[in-house]
Amino acid sequence: MPSLKPFLFVSAALFSVTTLAADKVQADFVPDAAVQRAATAYAAQAVATARDQFGIKLDGTDASMAQLDTVLARAHTSYTAKSPRPSEEQVMAVARMYGSYLGEVYRLKQGGAWGMATRDGQTLPAMRTRSGSNFWPWTQAAQRISKGAGNDVAGYYNALVNK
Template structure:
């Protein structure tokens, strides 16, 4: 199974999703309590891991996105230094944790919901703001780890605050 197929399988299992009939349009967001529960647990794990492994305090504030960026910058440095590179599944395991922290801080401070949303032809775990904007914290964290500083999560979060 290719990495993206494994992610989609896990995402579908998390949401209890069933296939939509071919003639029905796909919604652009479906709130999902199972994704919410998973994100809450992953976010708590992110706080503990940042504290225990990096000595960094993630305190649940908007300002903590700077600390989250520092954690993910270290994760990227580690990723880039390894040969062979960590697998997509290994990157996503870390990205789920820290992306969930990003999403949970946003949800708790500004509202929104976790669920499943289409992105680039796939349906992935994501969030919808109260204004109706979809965003994908797990995907953003994954890109920060694997692609580097051009995917800065503190900057990403600042943009979210303007939507």
């Protein structure tokens, strides 16, 4: 597994940023092989964790986004039931993993690239679509965990695919 230390600094920033897919081509994206390697490793970890902890199969298909949302719904239930709530870093540890799965399925099925892009004045790991739009899979997963069903990943993924 590649060194993940470079990605820890973005955890709090990613968690606090709202999620929306970009509507226009954005020039600030820089492809990053280290982000790609980390996302690939995190996505493999998501598949194993969903299988081992939840008995849910994430098979890399578009349809698996519904199963991914089920896993994140359980994470949200756990998040809201705990007192005190898990820290932003704890949420981001889970969000990086499952957000990477979201991004990797998109990349492998639709095309795209992992890299770094600026959003709200912060440079964060992101995905660039073939059409030139940026989106932030880790942030979407974090929002699903912390804010609930209004941030479902299945709907998010379908909106990205149907753009």
